[in-house]
Amino acid sequence: MRYSTLFALSSIIVGFTPANVDHSPVTTAFKAPVYQELPLGAVKPKGWLLHQLQIMRDGSSGHLDEIHNKIKNDNGWLGGKGDGWEETPYWLDGAVPLAYLLNDAVLQQKVLRYINWTLDHQRPSGYFGPLTKAEREKNIAITVNNPEAGEDWWPKMVMLKVLQQYYTATNDARVIPFMKKYFQYQLQVLKKCPIGQWTEWATSRGADNALIVQWLYQQTKDPSLLELAAIIQRQSYPWTNWLGNRSWAIDAATQQDDHQWMHRHGVNVGMGLKDPAVNYQRTGDRRYLDSLHTGFHDLMTLHGLPMGIFSADEDLHGNAPTQGTELCAIVESMFSLEEIIGITGDIRYMDALERMTFNALPTQTTDDYNNKQYFQIANQVQVKKGVFNFSLPFERGMNNVFGLRSGYTCCTSNMHQGWTKFTSHLWYAAEGQGLAALTYSPNEVTAKVGKQQQPVTIREETAYPFDDQVQFIFQTQGTATFPLQLRIPSWCKEAIITLNGQPLRRDKGGQIITLQRTWKNNDQLTLQLPMEVTVSSWGRNSRAVERGPLVYALKLSERWEKATDEQEGSYFSIFPEGAWNFGLLEKSVKAPAANFSVHKDKPVTADFVWNLEHAPVSITTTAKKIPAWQLVDDVAPQPVTTREGTYKGPTSTEEETITLVPYGCTKVRIVAFPVVR
Structure with a gap:
């Protein structure tokens, strides 16, 4: 594999x-990160990535508190008796970065209600979070002497991540003292109320707690924080x-x-x-x-x-x-x-x-970001209600369909951090007061660089991951001397780098390169990452077709059907139009360059959506149908192959041309193909 x-x-x-x-x-010794995270908002999405975040803001990410009753009704993180556990912090963990990445004042004010309530209602002992049952019903103050009157550590871990992001965006002077006070409380009471005092969820996720403790250590250098982080890790x-x-x-x-x-x-x-x-x-x-x-x-x-x-x-x-x-x-x-x-x-x-x-990531939500799929399947030839071969067979069979509340709603609340945090981590601060572009998408970064801490803005223009060129355009006042680090992905044999149209260097894949130079205003640095079609091996002797960072799946037309479940609300089922039971030809797998054709079908425009209609690249090849490859209990179990990796059962005599599109643009598909002769 x-x-x-x-x-x-x-x-x-x-x-x-x-x-x-x-x-x-x-x-x-404590090890400073190799790459330091930039403040939230230093990276601004552009192009297709900006549109993705705008869709989220206009959809459930920006309005979950209005459409999801668990968060909407009498919220515990606003002082009520409703949700006081993970779902509200989960939502904020994506909604807060979304608000500041888009510089959206309305969404910022919305999430600030929860942040302000949390900061303003920290107990004198340092404990924080929704009012507990003991506080509400018995008027008990939670102190270091009775920490058992508190409630689960786990949702607080998520809220700490929310506050950390909020602080880097705003430098709100309340956050650091708040965290200091809470972590001192934790240090004093963890022997009496360890991480797993209330739930095993906290025991399993203590690293998230220790992560923020160690982030605060980098701000304050208080050695007691390292002691606390070690205790949390030992109890988790x-x-x-x-x-x-x-x-x-x-x-x-x-x-x-x-x-x-x-x-x-x-x-x-x-x-x-x-x-x-x-x-x-x-x-x-x-x-x-x-x-x-x-x-x-x-x-x-x-x-x-x-x-x-x-x-x-x-x-x-x-x-x-x-x-x-x-x-x-x-x-x-x-x-x-x-x-x-x-x-x-x-x-x-x-x-x-x-x-x-x-x-x-992109395949598991609808275009409007208002519905999610609790479980996705790699070879997903239909999306419907059912139990399937899963270790959690819900009696209502809603795990595979697309809905706001289908399956558990933890994902309804938690999915919002995916694109937002990816965006904020496109760039990091690097050694020598430099910058590092470690993953690629259209964006703009602004930071102070070099010994003189000179402000610079770099506009990253690209249709990556569909296209192989990434262009960096520098905006400076005068010149700026600093190191720029770029990742050359492992799938790329050799990258070609030009500066202002002139060859600069070539570098092998699988490394980080550093360009130490004096950059001028309007410098244009182009990173070209040639993408070849390759075939990789996966479970049950299956093969997947790849090009660059993308995996390609069989293109199947989709028939959507909407229905309603009494308990989990409206949902969508999706069925394929056309045959899906194809095997790749052995000759194609052995010689991809000669047997797969890449087509640039349409440009990646600013209104791009991850769906079939907008798929900008396709790959065609020839394949044969496997008549015996059919649904069994509503899924498509992989046909048995020989040790050599080929299916020896009957196949159609006719070779047919099939079209593959990026996996993230599909909802029904085959991505792990059998191989036939």
């Missing part, structure tokens, strides 16, 4: 037993141990019962990916990074799917193309990768982030 190759070297660890990683504090799930211990990923592939199921819960895993990096940041112990490399390699080998995410329906569930993936698992894995990238500077996670973002 592609990820097996990508991470093969990293999984060879000399003299280190991953299972023996110690969660206790290590007496080595030992994700570092599990990721480094290969039996964890193997066991998760074989066990689907209720025994320790939260250890393999896909969203927990997505959040837990950052745990080794957070531990490394606090300690400087590189064994944590070795554990991360091993764990991510094993995770994607045993559970990985072509669109760049692992199965999570809800548990890790192997690599069959008919397994599902929860939307929350995607956006949480993206955030973990963004944090891992900043802390480690490792290009492998940058490649993984783009693959996940441009393939898995």
Whole structure:
């Protein structure tokens, strides 16, 4: 598999037993991130990415508090008795960056209601959050002497991420003292009320808590914060141990019962990916990074799917193309990768982030961003009510359809952080007062650079990931001397870089390059990343067609049907128009360049939407139908192949031309193809 190759070297660890990683504090120095995050709002979306965020603002991201009763009614984060757990912070974790990325005053005022209430109602002890049952009914003050009168640590972890983003956008002077006070409270009471006092969700997600503690340490250098972060990590799930211990990923592939199921819960895993990096940041112990490399390699080998995410329906569930993936698992894995990238500077996670973002993310919401799909399937030949081969068979069968409230509504509230945080992490501050472009999309960044801290704006114009050119246009007053770092993706054999139309350099893929020079106003730097069609191997001897960061899927016309469920409201089913049971020809798989044709069908305009109508690139090839490949229990189980990877059963004698389009533009599709002769 592609990820097996990508991470093969990293999984060879000399003299280190991953299972023996110690969660206790290590007496080595705190490691500053390789790349520092820029303040929220320093990066502004442009082009198709701006349109995507505008759709979100006009749809559920900007109005969830009006259309989702759980947040709308008597909200606990506004002092009411309603939602006081995760869904309101989840929504804000995407709505806050959206408000400041778009500089939208209306949305800023909306999210400020919740931020202001939270900041203004911190208890004298440092505790914060919605009023607890003990406070409301017994008028009990929550202090360090009775922390058990408080409530779950977990939703506070999400709200801390909200406040951290808000602070970088506004420098609101209330935030840092608020966090100091709360973390001092935590430090004093965690022995009596540990992270798992109320729910196992908090135990599984403690790395999110430690992440913000260590962010505050970078602002204040208060050593007690490192002590607190170490305590939180010791009381939380030992994700570092599990990721480094290969039996964890193997066991998760074989066990689907209720025994320790939260250890393999896909969203927990997505959040837990950052745990080794957070531990490394606090300690400087590189064994944590070795554990991360091993764990991510094993995770994607045993559970990985072509669109760049692992199965999570809800548990890790192997690599069959008919397994599902929860939307929350995607956006949480993206955030973990963004944090891992900043802390480690490792290009492998940058490649993984783009693959996940441009393939898995866009397909799981409707064009207007008002409906989501709880579970997506790689080979998804229909979208309908049903139980399917998932480890969480809801009795109402609503996990696969598109609706605002279909499945669990955690994803309804949490999906908003995907595109917004990806946008804010397109650029990072780099060593030498420079800037680093580590993932690519149309945007504009403004920052102070170089020894003179000179302001510079760089406009990034591109149709990436559909096109292979990224152009950077510099706006400075006079000249600005600073290093610019660019990622050359691992899938690119050789990048071509020109400056003002003149050749500058060529660089092999799989590295970060640094351009140290004096930049002038209106300089135009062009990064060309030639994209070749390749074929990668995935579960059950299937093959996926790729070009650059995109995976391509069979184009099927879609028939949408709207219906209503009594408990979960309106929803959409989607059915294919046309045959889907094709196998790729063996000759095409062996020689992609000669047998796949790339077509630039239409430009990527400012009104681009991830759907079939707007798909700007297609790939054609010839294929044969497999008559015996049919639906079984409403899914399309992969045909059995030989060890050599070919299907030996009857196929149609006629070769037909099929069209492939970017996976993210599809709702029904085949992406993991059998191979036929």
